[in-house]
Amino acid sequence: MEHSSVSFLLLLISVLAIADAGSIGVNYGRVANNLPSASKVVDLLKSHGLNRVKVYDTDPAVLRALSGSGIKVTVDLPNQQLFAAAKSTSFANSWVERNVAAYHPHTEIEAIAVGNEVFVDPHNTTKFLVLAMKNIHQALVKFNLHSDIKVSSPIALSALQNSYPSSAGSFRPELIEPVFKPMLDFLRQTGSFLMVNAYPFFAYESNSDVISLAYALFRENPGVVDPGNGLRYFSLFDAQIDAVFAAMSALKYDDIKLVVTETGWPSKGDENENGASIQNAAAYNGNMVRRILTGGGTPLRPKADLTVYLFALFNENQKFGPTSERNYGLFYPNEEKVYDIPFTVEGLKKYHDNPSPVAGNQQGGAAPGNGGGSVSKSTTGNTWCVASGEAGKEKLQAALDYACGEGGADCRPIQRGSTCYNPNTVEAHASFAFNSYYQKKGRQMGTCYFGGAAYVVTQPPKYGKCEFPTGY
Numbered sequence: 001m002e003h004s005s006v007s008f009l010l011l012l013i014s015v016l017a018i019a020d021a022g023s024i025g026v027n028y029g030r031v032a033n034n035l036p037s038a039s040k041v042v043d044l045l046k047s048h049g050l051n052r053v054k055v056y057d058t059d060p061a062v063l064r065a066l067s068g069s070g071i072k073v074t075v076d077l078p079n080q081q082l083f084a085a086a087k088s089t090s091f092a093n094s095w096v097e098r099n100v101a102a103y104h105p106h107t108e109i110e111a112i113a114v115g116n117e118v119f120v121d122p123h124n125t126t127k128f129l130v131l132a133m134k135n136i137h138q139a140l141v142k143f144n145l146h147s148d149i150k151v152s153s154p155i156a157l158s159a160l161q162n163s164y165p166s167s168a169g170s171f172r173p174e175l176i177e178p179v180f181k182p183m184l185d186f187l188r189q190t191g192s193f194l195m196v197n198a199y200p201f202f203a204y205e206s207n208s209d210v211i212s213l214a215y216a217l218f219r220e221n222p223g224v225v226d227p228g229n230g231l232r233y234f235s236l237f238d239a240q241i242d243a244v245f246a247a248m249s250a251l252k253y254d255d256i257k258l259v260v261t262e263t264g265w266p267s268k269g270d271e272n273e274n275g276a277s278i279q280n281a282a283a284y285n286g287n288m289v290r291r292i293l294t295g296g297g298t299p300l301r302p303k304a305d306l307t308v309y310l311f312a313l314f315n316e317n318q319k320f321g322p323t324s325e326r327n328y329g330l331f332y333p334n335e336e337k338v339y340d341i342p343f344t345v346e347g348l349k350k351y352h353d354n355p356s357p358v359a360g361n362q363q364g365g366a367a368p369g370n371g372g373g374s375v376s377k378s379t380t381g382n383t384w385c386v387a388s389g390e391a392g393k394e395k396l397q398a399a400l401d402y403a404c405g406e407g408g409a410d411c412r413p414i415q416r417g418s419t420c421y422n423p424n425t426v427e428a429h430a431s432f433a434f435n436s437y438y439q440k441k442g443r444q445m446g447t448c449y450f451g452g453a454a455y456v457v458t459q460p461p462k463y464g465k466c467e468f469p470t471g472y
Contacts, residue, residue: 022292024343025052025072025309026330027262028062032316034333038065041313044335045071049344054261054309056116058099067106074111074261074309075099077136079121082114086128089135096139100149109149112136113195113261117156119175122404122411126175129153130182137190152187154195154261156406157240160247166300167228169243170250184253196244197262197311200236201275201284201324208274211236217280218287219353231299237263237288242300258304263288264311266324267338270446276324278339283353285310285330286341293345320402320450322441382470385438385448386461387430399450400430409436413466420466428463430454435461435468 028041036044038061045053046069054074055062066073077085077095084091100109114133118125133151140146157163159180161172171180187194204216214221216236223232224239233239241258248256265284269276288308297304315329315338329338342351387396404411413420414429434454441447448456461468 022295022305023052023307024050024289024292025054025074025307026050026343027054027056027309027312029056029312029314029316030059031319032314032333033318035314036333036335038062040335042066042069042071044331045069045313049347052307052309053313054113063099063103063107063109066108067103070108072108072110074113075109076113076116077132079115079118079123079125082118082125082128082132085114085132085135087131089138092132092135092139093142096136096143096145100140101143101145104145104148111150111152111192111259112140114151114153116154117197117406118153119159119172119179120156120405122401126179129179130186133183133186137186146190150192151190152192152195152259153183154197156197157199157244160243163240163243165226165228166233166239166242167226167231167246169246171247176251181251184248184251184256187256188253193257193259194244194248195259195261196241198237198240198244198260199263199265200240201265203236203240205274205276213275213280216275217283218291219283226299229300233299235291237291238298241306242298245298245300245304258306260306260308262309262311264328266327267315267329268327269324270322270444272442272444273322273324276327281328282339282341286339286351287353289341289343290348290351293348318451320399320453321407323446382460383443383456383458384461384468384470385431385434385454386457387427387434387450388453388455389427391453393426395451395453396426396430399453400426400433403430403433403437403450407433407437408440409433410440411436420463422464422466428466431461431463432466432468439469439471 026045035041042065051070052072053066056076057078058075063073063075081095085095100112103109114136115121115125115129118129133153137146137151140149140151159172159175160169162168162170184194186192200216204211204213212221215224215234218235218237221234223234225232241260244258248254265281266273266276267278267281288310292306292308296302297306310330312328312330314331314333315327317326319325331337342348403409411433412418414432415421420432430453434448434450438448448454
């Protein structure tokens, strides 16, 4: 007993000694219709010791609520505004004046994310990214805010050509000269950092036969040795981050720091979403907090103290896609925790990686939508997923963007000049994209939902001469 008490004391001392090694923040997404007011959210953040938050816009109510809170904020210039920010310095100046200078320093804005995962944006905004970043930075210079506020842009791991082994990490060749080199030059010149969105869940979900759950959740495991450099990895997260560091090193940008702007694990998913559960989400995020606040850098960059933003603060009930998309939240909209994990060094003193009690069905498919859209289980015959015209153009366009972007649907046939471009309507294009997503997901329950904008049919859809596939 005496020995274990001494060991526990030494553990606490070590935790306290390196408590400032890393930082934990949270993404405050608001694609939902049932969330608490911004002022209540600020109280929630403060009550749990969360002193960094990232938002996906510059909503005045949110920025005003954060004023005087002591919480550091990262705001976002949406992808839709990249073109304007790149083409017009007056737009960039006006945007910074209205959305940043009007609030800072009372609202402690520390960074601007210019776009989000731009390389997978179906609207082809990649070519505007670096110039938009430069114009936003010059606007900060104009208002003398450039020393306080950094400019960057979050990339998805799909921007890598190779990610395994970590030592072989490299960026996609077609992005290196036009985007990555000028972007990394800009980050170096301005003293900024690369923003990265990393989700070990996706890798585990697709490769659970070869990736151990313990390795994905920061639990005890024998580790994986990188054959390229001999380093041993004990977590998939570290391996993914080092692949990005290696990709930067390959281009001679060893000095650029990195911030993980999104990472998380869903507490609920569809039947085919391996690993989505409350226990796994609690383990991943709880162990992530411990890893960042006490663990130092990565095997490749042992001195690289990481700032990590957990995704996300709330479950967001209006997000498109599979069930998991609506279940990344740390909190329910009523401000109750989805599972009990700490966010501070003090909280880590009592933290143990134990499964939380589970209420209800872990997997549970989404509920039927209205307006003719529904979640239908695949039958033994062929089925297709089509858009509901009653959903309206705006909702269909948003769902179409998701399907062709992060959803991974094959949208090449609906591009101008391709076989399914005509009829050139949002409903026809959305139907093709929804069906591609649905078929790629094996026609699983919940994959023809898109927030109630889609439904399953048992007869081949007819849109001009376009043929809808039944498999990939």
